[in-house]
Amino acid sequence: MNNDWLMKNTFHYSEFMDISRLVEVKKQKNLSISLCLPTLNEEKTIAKEIIIMKSELMTLYPLLDEIVVIDSGSTDKTLEVAKAFGADVFEADQILPELEKFRGKGENLWKALYVTKGDIIVYLDADIKNIHHRFAYGLIGPLLMTENIKYSKAFYDRPIAIGKNKVRPTGGGRVTELVIRPLFSLFFPELTQIIQPLSGEYAGFRELFEKIPFPIGYGIETSMILDICEKWGLDVIGQVDLERRVHRNQDTKALGKMSFVILKTFLDRIKKLEFIDLKKETFNEMIQYNLVKNEFKPDIFNVDGLERPPIIEIPEYREKFNIRP
Numbered sequence: 001m002n003n004d005w006l007m008k009n010t011f012h013y014s015e016f017m018d019i020s021r022l023v024e025v026k027k028q029k030n031l032s033i034s035l036c037l038p039t040l041n042e043e044k045t046i047a048k049e050i051i052i053m054k055s056e057l058m059t060l061y062p063l064l065d066e067i068v069v070i071d072s073g074s075t076d077k078t079l080e081v082a083k084a085f086g087a088d089v090f091e092a093d094q095i096l097p098e099l100e101k102f103r104g105k106g107e108n109l110w111k112a113l114y115v116t117k118g119d120i121i122v123y124l125d126a127d128i129k130n131i132h133h134r135f136a137y138g139l140i141g142p143l144l145m146t147e148n149i150k151y152s153k154a155f156y157d158r159p160i161a162i163g164k165n166k167v168r169p170t171g172g173g174r175v176t177e178l179v180i181r182p183l184f185s186l187f188f189p190e191l192t193q194i195i196q197p198l199s200g201e202y203a204g205f206r207e208l209f210e211k212i213p214f215p216i217g218y219g220i221e222t223s224m225i226l227d228i229c230e231k232w233g234l235d236v237i238g239q240v241d242l243e244r245r246v247h248r249n250q251d252t253k254a255l256g257k258m259s260f261v262i263l264k265t266f267l268d269r270i271k272k273l274e275f276i277d278l279k280k281e282t283f284n285e286m287i288q289y290n291l292v293k294n295e296f297k298p299d300i301f302n303v304d305g306l307e308r309p310p311i312i313e314i315p316e317y318r319e320k321f322n323i324r325p
Helices: 004-008 019-028 046-060 078-084 105-115 134-145 174-187 189-193 220-232 252-272 315-320
Strands: 010-012 033-039 066-071 088-091 120-123 151-157 160-163 166-168 202-205 237-244 285-292 295-302
Touching: 004 010, 004 189, 010 134, 019 046, 019 134, 033 046, 033 078, 033 105, 046 066, 046 078, 046 134, 066 078, 066 105, 078 088, 088 105, 105 120, 105 220, 105 315, 120 134, 134 151, 134 202, 134 237, 151 220, 174 189, 174 252, 202 220, 220 237, 220 252, 252 285
Parallel strands: 010 237, 033 066, 033 120, 066 088, 151 237
Antiparallel strands: 120 202, 151 202, 160 166, 285 295
């Protein structure tokens, strides 16, 4: 396998630390940039993310034009906190309310396309404990400073929590190494050059995001890479080393559910792209077991595989952004 892409399209965030230069290029190209934070019960981390991004990349340097929070129905104080610190806050169910309502990260990201204004959209997870403005400007850098890159993806070391105030310096990324990297190796070995395909931090031009479907759940990162590569090729993707990301880690059972969704998304996508011919339909239930009073009880997690179509196909979106059919 040729590793030319890895050499040409991999960056370190420090290459873009001259934020004033990024602002200058943004103005020259007449571009606007939106930051979207999808949330579900993130009251512990959302304030710090908004404060840092707003102070460093709006007040000090006008790189971001807006910070938008899209919430999936938080039951804590996420919405109140986000509003108090100056983000534009939307409940996902209230965006395009005439459509059937779904819950999931992909749903939030898709609906963000309707309420944001930017030519470039930065998506960051809202649970980053070591948040720093490099998470945004590092991803924006390749989009502004190169001509070919239209989608940039983060990678980093992911310390894994092993107890109260204890962190192991390497680890994390378990679903990537156990699920998606083996699948890429089998079907798309060129995509193994993407260090962390499941990272939740990425940025891209609206003109790409609006033309691809969005699965409503965990499969969004996988499908996004496959669809962008299929439509525009690997060369439009860049990846940026952000060095370190600390967040809450999930247990093995939760990772099993995530893996199931990603596997189903992958199989559905390569079937749709006619890369594989499945002789039977796959099932939608992830079956796990709990030991209850010395008896194993099935714990069934259902995945409906729903996805939103490219938002450019939605009449309300075309009307809002003055796009002809």
